[in-house]
Amino acid sequence: MTAPLGAARRRSEAEPSVKRPSRDAAEPAVTGAARLDAPSSAPRTMHGRFTPYLFLLPYLVVFGVFGLLPVFLGLWLSLHQWDFQLPNKPFVGLDNYKELFQSDSLVFSDWWESVRATAIFTVLSVPLLVVLPLGMALLLNRSFPGRTFFRAVYFAPYVLGVAVIGLLWRFLLDANLGFVNHLLGLVGLPSDTPWVTATPWAWVSLVGVTVWWTCGFNAVIYLAGLQDIPAELYEAATMDGATRWDKFRHVTLPGLRPVLLFVITTTILASANMFGQSYLITQGAPGNETRTVVSYIVERGLAQNDAGRAAAMSIVLTLMLIVVSVANFRIFRYRED
């Protein structure tokens, strides 16, 4: 899946006998190696029992310090009223969590408004970010002159940072001075659409900008997946009289299933963690309607120094995303069975 695109393609063309390249092929190779390894005792004397763990250690240390430890610190913080600069950081038990569900608390309305914003954004952006790049990948997978150029063009926005695209689009989409409304006016369409200051237009802008920005990335993943589908499957399907749609439905889609699962999962997670776009383009406006969960967590935790509540929110967000991801994996496994 992650092999260089050209190489993967060449391999499948040159060795038509290779069936499922990535996962299925890897498994027998490993077991074969293990079996070969078993009878000969020579390599065993080369290393002690802890050697594999020693090889794992460097990564484990990095993961422990920068991955696991912060998770546990976050859990710890979420049980306190925590401003690292104040001498008293009282233990508050589960209060920070309870507050998220008590309608008269300080954070209740803001929290759920931000959850709503994140949910709207995710529901609107994920289908587009899953389907559009697939179409693009199918087109870019065909051979036509200038194909490499178009591949580069569609991927280009992804290399820009969020600060760049945020500022760029904030000015382009300005209701009164922006270029987008100016262009719409030239062709006789309404030229006063409030792209960044009123809903639903703000959602159109945020989703549109995000799709423009990141769809090239998903398209590249799909493209790699497409090139891993063996060509003889298509040949066989043609022999059996399959139409183009049949081939897409019964060869391409099943062949892409692991890739699809990867794309859907990472896209949902990325959309649910959206922050920069709304922070820069709409600034949460109107009111706080487009302020996302991550944006609110950053505001509470870093601007208002309320790390305890921010940590509790982060953990609830994580739990929500775990539920979604598990459901996602279940659905795909169910289909496989």
Place this chain on the structure above:
Amino acid sequence: MTTTPADLSRRRLLGLSLGLGAAAALGVAACGNDDKSSSSGAGNGGKDYTGPKVSLNLWNGFTGGDGDIFKKLVDQFNTEHSNIAITVATYRWEDYYAKLPGAVSSGNGPDIAVMHMDQLATFAARKVIQPVDDVASALGLSESDFAATVWKGGMYNNKRYGIPLDMHPVGFYYNKALMQQAGLDPNKPPTNRSELEQALAALKGKGIQGFWMSPFQFTGGMTGYSLVYQFGGSLYNNDATKATFNSPEAVEAVTWAAKLVTDGHSPANVGQDADYLALKSNKNAFNVNGIWQINDLKKSPEIQWGVAAVPQIGSKKSVWANSHNFTIVQQPKGSDANKVSASKVFINWLSEHSLDWAAGGQVPARNSVREDPKFKELTEVNTLAAELPDAAFPPAAAGIGDVTNLFYTAFNEAVLGKKQPKQALDDGVAKADKLLEDNRKKYGT
């Protein structure tokens, strides 16, 4: 000759560990420093510094043209003082305020920090900065030397934490070309509600939307803030324990701002900074914006502009204003007395040289400097200095900045027509009172 292990006798080892223990104990004691034991009383309060050469770090948020002027002043100070070397670091204000506490608690903070008046209480409560009462007393500074609100704003729990450097109100910027186009005298900007409304009607007659109202804090929200005080309202009660920005006066003020949109004097959905950019590109006639824009406008000689005091639209004069203050940062390992007294020398020196700072587009906080004839030559800045006796500075209470943001959110909803002004402000106040209550618990005041 090398030391063999045998040389390290048990006795020496014992002595060594005792010494380490004592050093550690000292270190712990130093960490436990707070206001009382730290060396804020070092030196003679900033009159002069005669100790060994020290180098000081200073942090500020002057990212605009004001930053260059500040650096020039620091260079001048460094050449005049052979035993003090100051290094300046500049960050965007938002990053700066987020970064400072962490830097200070890890011992990488600066020695001197520039801070807005409404942040002083928060940072004092969070023990990021230390009291500077002795600077004020040693230099003989008192309330009569400064604008009263600004001087009082530096107090938290009966201690002084900031020495005011400048004051920056909002002003009323006008586009002379558009005024002429509408048949108005470009040298007579409106000064009150009826003159302003007549001017807007004249502009509207020529198809010009004359007063773009931004829904964002910069600087639509600040316009709303000014109007609340002009109509006789206030954001908070006297001791800043309750939010009052849903009073009838405040509702009237915000309604007036929101009505500019419905009356066609402002387009709907003005984006961040679009009001100011429109003024510069001859689309918007009037804009209430910060004094800091004077230098920006001076860079574009093709724009015909002027600046005046904000017209009196409500029952009295008032404008939003804030103030930059010098603070001395706490050091977790204990302050170096020499550094603290050198810092005080610098603060005093710059405060005395704040006339040069006025060229950066700020009004000096010291009365004596404002009365200097050379300050009068800075026409535009001087015009806005006249607003200061009536300016509405934010109150000094820990965590107040976050609460004021709720007013700006309510203003945003009202101007965008998302909610009726009263509804938006009522919702904002309900939330603000909860946050104030939360702040009281957090900061224990």
